[in-house]
Amino acid sequence: MVGFGYTLMTEQAGPRELVRFAAEAERTGFDFEVMSDHYFPWLAEQGHAPNAWSVLGAVTQATSTVELMTYVTCPIMRYHPTVVAQQAATTQLLSGNRFTLGLGAGENLNEHVVGRGWPPVNQRHEMLAEAIDIIGALFDGGHVNYAGRHFQVDSAKLWDLPDVRVPIATAVSGAQSVDRFAPLADAMIAVEPTAELCERWDGVRRGTRKIAQLPVSWDPDRGAAVRRAHEQFRWFAGGWKVNAELPGPAGFAAATQFVTEDDVAENIPCGPDVDPIVAAVKPFWEAGFTDVALVQIGGEHQDAFFPFARDQLLPALREAAG
Numbered sequence: 001m002v003g004f005g006y007t008l009m010t011e012q013a014g015p016r017e018l019v020r021f022a023a024e025a026e027r028t029g030f031d032f033e034v035m036s037d038h039y040f041p042w043l044a045e046q047g048h049a050p051n052a053w054s055v056l057g058a059v060t061q062a063t064s065t066v067e068l069m070t071y072v073t074c075p076i077m078r079y080h081p082t083v084v085a086q087q088a089a090t091t092q093l094l095s096g097n098r099f100t101l102g103l104g105a106g107e108n109l110n111e112h113v114v115g116r117g118w119p120p121v122n123q124r125h126e127m128l129a130e131a132i133d134i135i136g137a138l139f140d141g142g143h144v145n146y147a148g149r150h151f152q153v154d155s156a157k158l159w160d161l162p163d164v165r166v167p168i169a170t171a172v173s174g175a176q177s178v179d180r181f182a183p184l185a186d187a188m189i190a191v192e193p194t195a196e197l198c199e200r201w202d203g204v205r206r207g208t209r210k211i212a213q214l215p216v217s218w219d220p221d222r223g224a225a226v227r228r229a230h231e232q233f234r235w236f237a238g239g240w241k242v243n244a245e246l247p248g249p250a251g252f253a254a255a256t257q258f259v260t261e262d263d264v265a266e267n268i269p270c271g272p273d274v275d276p277i278v279a280a281v282k283p284f285w286e287a288g289f290t291d292v293a294l295v296q297i298g299g300e301h302q303d304a305f306f307p308f309a310r311d312q313l314l315p316a317l318r319e320a321a322g
Helices: 015-026 052-062 080-097 108-114 119-138 175-181 195-205 221-240 249-257 262-267 274-287 301-319
Strands: 003-008 033-034 068-069 097-102 144-147 152-156 168-171 187-189 209-218 290-295
Touching: 003 015, 003 175, 003 301, 015 033, 015 052, 033 052, 033 187, 033 290, 052 068, 052 080, 080 097, 080 119, 080 152, 097 119, 119 144, 119 175, 152 301, 175 195, 187 195, 195 274, 209 221, 209 249, 209 274, 209 301, 221 262, 274 290, 274 301
Parallel strands: 003 033, 003 290, 033 068, 068 097, 097 168, 168 187, 187 209, 209 290
Antiparallel strands: 144 152
């Protein structure tokens, strides 16, 4: 059975609103909720970037049953891996074992703020692999010492560990990243419905979760939905190789200045109808993904989306997915 999730997108809503959305998404019937972890929004029009971990702490108390997940945290620059491990263990305790730690190699957009420059992708992958080793060792319990190429740890220990180990999901985009991270992680994260990714992951981690994400722009007025998607989500057209490198919202605005509303509407389902959304999600479960988290574009348009999701969208998705 495919799980359908809701995205708490920190780039498009403030902290109090995100906590409220989390509670409403649980009542709506979403199977899980993922939260982005940003220091900047992708575009200035989105207008927000609260601290994800503070919001997650509040979300654990505003919800009771829905699974929670970071999508994704980067543990290589802005956060040291020891800090991420502590944050994750605490969130697992607060949530009553409902938390999955989603990790990735990050974007310049968020990591440049610490002033260490932005390493090339191969180095970022090396750093992420070391970070996962450190986090896993801390989840094992006891004191951890580590001397790697990129990270050092001096006698670290998590004093509050949950009785259920925090699962780790890792973002991948191709064969190289799958080969590196599948042996280290409990689940896969990706944003393109590529069967080859799932097959390659299953070659190492058969039976584990493969979690995707898809933006939608629901609105009773299709024209308004398209305009909003173009205003706030045209950055999505750049692809992750570009998105990982640009340093700020101004760079994303410049890089996407020639993206049209029609371009966006071709890639993001927009408007009031269920069928285009189901059609856009279907390639993910056909490719082998076990879970898909939806992003409703526009922070001020969540409240109207929830009744649509409860009464029409989720039933249609579950019926289509079998």
